[in-house]
Amino acid sequence: MTLTHPSPIWHPFTQHGLGEPIPLIARGEGARLYGTDGRYWIDAISSWWVTTHGHAHPRIMAAIRDQSEKLDQLIFAGWTHEPAETLAAELIRITPDPLTRVFFSDSGSTSVEVALKMALGYWFNIGEDRSRILVMEHSYHGDTIGAMSVGERGVYNRAWQPLLFDVGTIPFPHEGQEQAAFDALEAACAQKPAAFIVEPLILGAGGMLIYPAWVLAEMRAICARHGVLFIADEVMTGWGRTGTRFACDQAGVIPDIVCLSKGLTGGAIPLAVTLCSEPIFAAHLSTDRAKTFYHSSSYTANPIACAAAVANLDIWRDEPVQQRIDALADAQAAHLGMLASDPRVASPRRLGTIAAFDIVAPDSGYLSALAPRLIAHYRDRGVLLRPLGNTVYVMPPYGIVPDELAQVWGAIATSLDDLR
Numbered sequence: 001m002t003l004t005h006p007s008p009i010w011h012p013f014t015q016h017g018l019g020e021p022i023p024l025i026a027r028g029e030g031a032r033l034y035g036t037d038g039r040y041w042i043d044a045i046s047s048w049w050v051t052t053h054g055h056a057h058p059r060i061m062a063a064i065r066d067q068s069e070k071l072d073q074l075i076f077a078g079w080t081h082e083p084a085e086t087l088a089a090e091l092i093r094i095t096p097d098p099l100t101r102v103f104f105s106d107s108g109s110t111s112v113e114v115a116l117k118m119a120l121g122y123w124f125n126i127g128e129d130r131s132r133i134l135v136m137e138h139s140y141h142g143d144t145i146g147a148m149s150v151g152e153r154g155v156y157n158r159a160w161q162p163l164l165f166d167v168g169t170i171p172f173p174h175e176g177q178e179q180a181a182f183d184a185l186e187a188a189c190a191q192k193p194a195a196f197i198v199e200p201l202i203l204g205a206g207g208m209l210i211y212p213a214w215v216l217a218e219m220r221a222i223c224a225r226h227g228v229l230f231i232a233d234e235v236m237t238g239w240g241r242t243g244t245r246f247a248c249d250q251a252g253v254i255p256d257i258v259c260l261s262k263g264l265t266g267g268a269i270p271l272a273v274t275l276c277s278e279p280i281f282a283a284h285l286s287t288d289r290a291k292t293f294y295h296s297s298s299y300t301a302n303p304i305a306c307a308a309a310v311a312n313l314d315i316w317r318d319e320p321v322q323q324r325i326d327a328l329a330d331a332q333a334a335h336l337g338m339l340a341s342d343p344r345v346a347s348p349r350r351l352g353t354i355a356a357f358d359i360v361a362p363d364s365g366y367l368s369a370l371a372p373r374l375i376a377h378y379r380d381r382g383v384l385l386r387p388l389g390n391t392v393y394v395m396p397p398y399g400i401v402p403d404e405l406a407q408v409w410g411a412i413a414t415s416l417d418d419l420r
Contacts, residue, residue, distance in 0.1 A: 018372065023379070028055030031400040033384065041384045044396045044408045048386075049204065049236050050267030053315060054399035060268045060311045067307035076104065076300040083306035090313050091273060094245070096254040101281040103274045103293075104301035108235035109142025111259035111272035112197070116146050117295055118257055118280050119195040119229045125283040125291050132193040133165075134185070134228070137172040138206035139199055141233050150197050152206055155366055168193060172203070173215045185219055189226035195257075196223050197231040200247035201351060204236045208356035208393045210349050213251035220253045229256040229280075235272070239263030240325045240398065243352030245316070256280065266312040267397075271305035324398040328353045331402065332394065335409040344416050356393035359419070364390045374415055381411040 011022065023041070025033050031054055032040045033047075043051065053060075067083060074081050088102040103118070105111050116133065123130040133150055140156070141147040148157040149164040157164065168188045173181035185196070200216050203209040223230045232255035237247035239262070244250050248258070257280065261272035284293045299305075315321060332355040339357065340348040348357040361370050368389035378385040385392065385408070392415075394408055 020372065020376070021379075030054040031397050031404050039382070041379070041382050042396070042400070042404045042408050043384050044378075044394050045384060045386055046267060046395055046397050047384075048262075049241070049395055050262040051397045052239050052263040052266050052312070053321070054397045055267075057266055057268070057311075057315065059315055060266045060308050063307045063311035064269065064304055067304045071303045073299070073302060073304075077296060081301070081303050081306070083303050083310055084301040087306045087309050087313070088273075090310070091260075091275065094313070095258070095275060098254050098256075098277045099258065099275040100278045101276050103276070103295075104306075105272045105274065105295075106270050106297055106299050106302070106305075107142070107272050108233075108259065108261040109144040109147040110297065111235060111261050111274045112141045112147045112150070112233060113144055114274040114295055115197070115231045115233075115257045115259050115276075116150065116195070118274065118276055118293070119231065121293060122229065122280045122283045123194050125286075128192075130192050130194040132168055132191070134168045134170055134188050134193050134196040136170050136198050136203070138203050138209055139197075139233075140203065140205035141197065141199070142235075156205075170196070172209060173211045173219075178211075178215050178218075181215070182218055182222060185222050186226075189222055189228045192226070193228055195229035195231050197233060199233050200237055200253070201242050201250065202237060202247070202354065205388065207358075207388055207391050208349065208354065210351050216248070216251040216253055220251070220255075231255060231257045231259070233259045235259050235261045239312075240321065241352055241354055241395065243325060243329055245322075264312065265305060265308040266315065268312075269305045269308045271302070271309055321398065325353055328396070328398055328400065328405075331405055335394075335405065338409075339413065339416075342416060344419065353398065354393060354395050356391060359387075359390045359392060359416070361390045361419075370419075373418075377415045377418060378411050381407075381414070383408050383411040385411070 024036050026036045027034050031043055033043050034040045071081055091102055103114055105114050120131055135150045138152050140151045145163050150167055170185045171181045220230050232248050234246050238260050257276045259274050265271050284291055329352050333350055336348050336350055336355045339345050344360050346358040346360050361368055363369055366389040370390045371387050374387045
């Protein structure tokens with residue numbers, strides 16, 4: 001059912017002036033979200049890319065219940081607790097050796113803010129005047145001020161332009177135009193910026209734009225030659241979405257700093273981490289209190305969230321998660337392939353479990369008039385999809401079953417017919 005009375009809630013990325021219905025969800029299980037009247041929707045975008053194994057995974061729910069009866073919250077400035085220690089040790093174990101330090105926060109945007117502050121703090125503390133940040137064209141890194149500053153300028157943030165700091169922008173490495181991107185990065189790095197931040201292999205909110213692993217590796221190499229810190233924003237790309245646990249793994253790339261969130265807890269509860277190499281930590285290590293890394297939030301390393309993340313890592317260790325990812329990737333490829341020759345479909349593309357294409361339309365981009373029509377079409381057919389303008393993408397939990405995935409792609413196929 002949908003709400004039948006006025007609600008005081010101001011929903012994110014929602015234009016309430018359009019009067020679109022807002023379904024009232026009572027519970028989730030696997031890939032399904034159930035309304036209060038029993039109707040269900042297939043969650044084909046993992047509730048904004050966070051739910052990996054499926055909603056209400058029993059092991060994660062059990063970990064949350066157990067931890068909630070022991071320790072609910074603790075100031076993390078100068079204090080610690082077992083779930084955080086266990087999680088940090090496991091994260092260090094599964095990431096490359098140069099990443100030795102784990103800083104906790106509570107969302108993807110804040111993990112990016114932490115990464116930027118780490119990078120600038122590093123150069124400041126070692127006495128080098130390097131403060132410019134390089135970004136990739138069409139990127140998106142979140143909605144806080146620093147995260148917006150390193151993202152694409154446009155409809156997402158134009159009202160707050162006066163608050164945003166200046167950055168250097170590297171062209172997106174479209175196929176056949178990779179050298180232009182490399183040349184631009186080389187020239188920008190020669191000016192001694194502080195860092196280059198990228199979404200590895202795929203730009204999410206920028207339109208699900210995909211570039212190959214060898215390009216990521218070359219960009220990392222250019223930064224290394226010039227001593228520019230390399231920040232990988234794996235908030236969306238991490239935890240299997242691109243086909244491997246982390247997207248950087250496919251390129252053999254080891255960032256100086258990496259941001260993780262969304263699937264860190266299996267999508268069950270907010271948590272984020274920023275991992276960095278030892279030199280960055282060492283630049284802040286001193287008997288001089290002025291060199292302290294001054295960043296925190298009240299809920300840094302919340303014990304309940306950390307317990308959920310530990311359970312998620314246990315699932316990765318004990319269950320055939322990679323097999324599920326591979327099976328879903330193959331199924332996505334098959335469904336996308338059946339639409340690829342449709343003249344209304346442009347640029348069909350897939351990376352790991354993510355499939356996307358553009359609908360040929362007179363107006364394109366995030367504000368395409370197609371988006372509200374498509375969302376309504378999918379919602380009426382029991383599917384939760386949220387196109388990026390005229391870009392339709394499918395990014396479901398790994399536990400989605402074949403019939404559910406077929407329902408998703410069936411709704412997509414009928415939406416193309418309805419466009420006529």
